[in-house]
Amino acid sequence: MTRISVVAAFILGVAATVPLFGVGRPHLNLSDLVGDADVIVIADVSPSTPLKTPALVRSGTDIFAGHEYASELRVRSVIKGRCPDRLTVKYALPESFMGYRPLQSGLKMVFLRLGGNGYEIVNQYYPDLPASDEAVSVTDPLSDDQLVEVVLRQFANVIASSTASESDKIWVLMYDYAIPASELFKEALKKGVANAATQRMREKLQAELLIRGDLSELSSVVQLLLRNNASPHTTSRLQYAISTLKDRRAVPSLIPLLSSSDRQTRAAASEALWHIADPNTAEILLKALEDPYHEVRYCAVRALADITGEREWGPSIPEFKENEDRYLHHWKQWARSYRAR
Amino acid sequence: MSASVGGSIKGRATFTVIDTNISGRDTVWWFNGATPAGYDTAVTLTSSPGSTISWSIVSGSDKVSLSGNGNQAAIRSTSSHFSGAPGDISIKVTVDGIVSNPFAMTARVPWKLQSLGEPETTCFFSPTNYISVARYELRDNLNSVMSTDAEWNEVLGTPASENGSNWGSFGGPNPMGAATNPLEDMIGAPDPSVNPTMNPLPTCDGQNTGTTRYMAVPQTIRVGTNTGGGGVQVQQDTLGYYIDHGQHDGVQVPPPPQ
16 A cells, blocks of 8 residues: 655655554544535446546545546436436545445445536545435425435335345444434334345344334344354344343343353343343342353442442442452342342 | 531521532543543532632542642543542532532543444455454443544554465555544455455455454554554454454453553
């Protein structure tokens, strides 16, 4: 990879390098993306063609050696601005990886601005976003907020779709931080679970529902984890989703997970029980003090401290590591009086 | 917080109530010299005015330092110890002989990255044929999610070819950092279209099934700034490049801050 400062590029060419530190991919900011675009379209994007033309790619104050590419767009809907039904977009990519990516082929939302060389990509980190094949009709110009709503509706359609590619669905799920909590998206996730073509995709969508506080797939996820039947590529995501639960209604489903053979599953369930701090779980938490995995024991101690209000017996992690016996002893003593009541 | 003096006086009398208040933010952060927006690395506490003012740390003097100046006090992390529970630091002020109620504070520091699941891999034609994204949320010393972006950076070691490959000879990735919550680390193999002598040639179907590692790059991730090497270390690992995906191998979480 050739990375050179803008000034050095023109004075010294590619021989001069700068320290290899910089800023990577920023988060997707939908308001900025729609605001910076002159034209937003939903289009069938052709595979990009390398133009064999050397190009310099700018990133902040650095520029990189790269090459130019072109994609043809057959426009289905124009969401913002005006453009012909078919258009060509040219863009440059660096020779090696720095986070910029090419236009992906297929049905996409593409964000463009009009530059000196025609239509240009607005944001090379996010040249396109997944789009659904449901028709979009925009007659009047939309505000930026309305445009964001259109994008979010497209995301929901992709997730719910029975025909969208797994890759597009995964892209949408990776933008979860940009998708606000809404019933629209939850409903899309539920439809997506029903329409999922693979177990892996279904489990990813189930995890997303749990993370968003929807318990409709909880029992199914619990069964997957208890039977160690989850896809190896989604198990830790499902465990993470379990650990985020804060709804007391989840308690009956969480308790069996404390008997899982997978210690990370037990840790996830115990973390959720800590967050929920339901007094009715005291007995099961006392049993969890005997768990061979220290994270489970720690979460049980913290949960008991929260449930009883004895916060001084809910130590920090370093304190627990150093004096675990003291805390376990306290809660076992407490158990005697609790059980005697 | 406030303290008051006064009393019950029979008959007509002047009854004076004097409040001694402390106001200010209740959390102080430490980022090893970095100062990310949205996190207070120095907190100014303010008391009621008075002619004789004395500040003190009731508990937690190993966690914060206090520098009083009139009715203001600057609170900073000592950087050696941090809170074990929210509000376990107590500050008080005495204004003209009136002692305030304790003002509870918390000293926080970034601790670790919590994985959000297995890396997702998507396929491209250039400048690399796969991009795997490892995603994390950032947790502090109390294991709470740090929801405001704290910025991150990485420092990378020398790429090493493994298992008969020559991938390491084409150079490693550019260290970069970006936003946290989530922290997303993109891992892309060298580009076979630019490096046609790559052996073996990477493949991609998005399924992350490869089990043989062909390139390894030591990685250290810090948070608090995008400047490489700055901030607080929250993870050490090896960037592992496989035939069809990348991932973080041998993840080492720092010990929990004391």
